[in-house]
Amino acid sequence: KAGVTQTPRYLIKTRGQQVTLSCSPISGHRSVSWYQQTPGQGLQFLFEYFSETQRNKGNFPGRFSGRQFSNSRSEMNVSTLELGDSALYLCASSLGAGGPNEQYFGPGTRLTVT
Amino acid sequence: GQQLNQSPQSMFIQEGEDVSMNCTSSSIFNTWLWYKQDPGEGPVLLIALYKAGELTSNGRLTAQFGITRKDSFLNISASIPSDVGIYFCAGYRTGTASKLTFGTGTRLQVTL
Numbered sequence: 001k002a003g004v005t006q007t008p009r010y011l012i013k014t015r016g017q018q019v020t021l022s023c024s025p026i027s028g029h030r031s032v033s034w035y036q037q038t039p040g041q042g043l044q045f046l047f048e049y050f051s052e053t054q055r056n057k058g059n060f061p062g063r064f065s066g067r068q069f070s071n072s073r074s075e076m077n078v079s080t081l082e083l084g085d086s087a088l089y090l091c092a093s094s095l096g097a098g099g100p101n102e103q104y105f106g107p108g109t110r111l112t113v114t
Numbered sequence: 115g116q117q118l119n120q121s122p123q124s125m126f127i128q129e130g131e132d133v134s135m136n137c138t139s140s141s142i143f144n145t146w147l148w149y150k151q152d153p154g155e156g157p158v159l160l161i162a163l164y165k166a167g168e169l170t171s172n173g174r175l176t177a178q179f180g181i182t183r184k185d186s187f188l189n190i191s192a193s194i195p196s197d198v199g200i201y202f203c204a205g206y207r208t209g210t211a212s213k214l215t216f217g218t219g220t221r222l223q224v225t226l
Contacts, residue, residue: 042217042219092156092214101147
């Protein structure tokens with residue numbers, strides 16, 4: 001089975017711009033979660049989507065949003081980028097239907113905001 | 115955001131030595147997961163624990179779900195150079211959908 005894929009792997013943007021990151025989960029997984037990883041804050045939960053609905057949300061400003069498509073692929077969008085948004089953005093997929101909550105991560109998208 | 119306390123923060127060990135690290139929380143978790151992350155990559159799931167007191171092995175790795183459900187432990191036996199990386203614990207609490215709370219990480223470096 002193919003693992004979780006994320007595109008692009010690297011991205012450089014300028015303050016004020018917006019960015020869209022993509023995640024394709026493991027086949028059969030219906031839940032996709034997004035995390036932000038920075039040296040200072042570690043791994044922080046952004047949000048989770050299950051069956052095209054946002055099921056849980058972390059403590060991030062409204063500039064961070066996401067969506068999930070009917071094939072379970074997910075995108076996250078960050079608008080009006082700030083320097084502090086520079087981070088590794090990870091998505092993780094799981095079966096999501098109330099079973100064991102083992103999440104499998106993609107390689108991440110490294111976002112640099114200049 | 116909340117992070118679980120993980121210790122030690124970092125450790126240098128010699129190849130062949132055993133390693134122990136732990137993760138503690140002020141809250142109860144229903145599932146504990148252990149991940150390893152290599153530079154520039156996403157975390158890779160090593161072991162999942164579902165019941166208090168559970169002891170689970172994966173090769174040279176052994177993890178335990180603490181009796182109080184507020185802690186977990188990971189042991190690596192006979193370490194090898196490819197064990198180098200950052201190890202994270204993560205906890206999941208029922209009712210929080212798929213939200214994982216991660217530990218602060220333990221950076222492991224193995225010398226020959």
